[in-house]
Amino acid sequence: MTPMVSASVDTAALHHNLQVVRRWAPRSRVMAVIKANAYGHGLVAVARALKSADSFAVARVDEGLTLRQAGIDTPTVLLEGVFDREQLDAAAAAHFELVVHTPEQIELLRAAAAGIRFKVWLKLDSGMNRLGFKGGAFDLALAALRDLAAVQSPVNLFTHLASADTPELHATTDQLARFAAATGSLPGERSIVNSAGMLSFPQAQADWVRPGLLLYGVSPFADSIGADYDLTPAMTLHSHVIAVKELVPGERVGYGGDWTAARPTILAVAAIGYGDGYPRNLGSGAPVLVNAERAVLAGRVSMDMIGIDVTDLRRTPVLGDPVVLWGAGLPVEEIAVWADTIPYELLCGISQRVAVDLR
Ligand SMILES: Cc1ncc(COP(=O)(O)O)c(C=O)c1O
Incomplete structure (x- = not known):
């Protein structure tokens, strides 16, 4: 049975984008x-598709364990580290690399069982004033x-x-x-840049770059799309x-009768809504592809449907015709502008009822 809504993920695009990243760094x-x-x-x-990456980064222990349970043994970094003894032991057994950013994490490592080495x-x-040690505390933590x-x-x-996505600001040069x-x-490998930093500050690429968004074929900058960097969007959201x-x-x-036909109108209703992660705040006029042609949203986004x-x-169009909400032919960067958000939120936000289909 064909799902009403699916996110197709193009593995060739993921491979290609990784090669593009390697060319940039x-x-x-x-x-x-x-x-x-x-x-x-x-x-x-995605981990299987990107198995030629040198390592993976995830935020949380359970994300890393999901990789190991799937038999993926690529080196994996926990970007937030571990927060208790149980997580530390699980991370040791899974051979994760740890980011350390608090004194409490150092104490956990001090109390680790003999034989554990991270x-x-x-x-x-x-x-950034999010995670990490500042100034003298950094030196003490290192010691x-x-x-x-x-x-x-x-x-x-x-x-x-x-602020690597706004390179004209001084913030990044100050951070560097x-x-x-x-x-x-100091001895040791260095890692500084995400996608935007990698492109805008090549002098900071260091030993390890940490791209996320670029691998998915999407630009981290507000005024460009992935294709401008020879990237291919990996996800296309279909209905x-x-x-x-x-x-x-x-x-x-639609709800509230927000949109009024100003002329004799043909209206198609498509099966997609905020229950799938399609943003409710997209206004009338936002682009949608129907049979690969551009049309526009009319009225409010409902839970399961749009006009x-x-x-x-x-x-x-006739019943069953394909609708694309973003991806191939319709950059997610453009939809993010209409929704007053960033592509990251749209991509991460597709809901569980969307069938993700790797091709
Ligand atoms: C510490 C860290 N490094 C790298 C990244 C990847 O960022 P991007 O997707 O912008 O490349 C993230 C993502 O939020 C992150 O938190």
């Missing part, structure tokens, strides 16, 4: 960021980690950029200067037409 290894169900694309399936990434808070049997030598060095000052000539009707001028569409003004299409 030829001297760095690639830590592929596949947290949050690989940005909605399917954690295990590759550790010490995180500097270089200005403490160097003394611990549970920590492999050397300790590796990590930070995260807050703080990272350089704190890490100087179908489930009703077609004719409206006379003055008739209203589409298809009057101007070359062929009047």
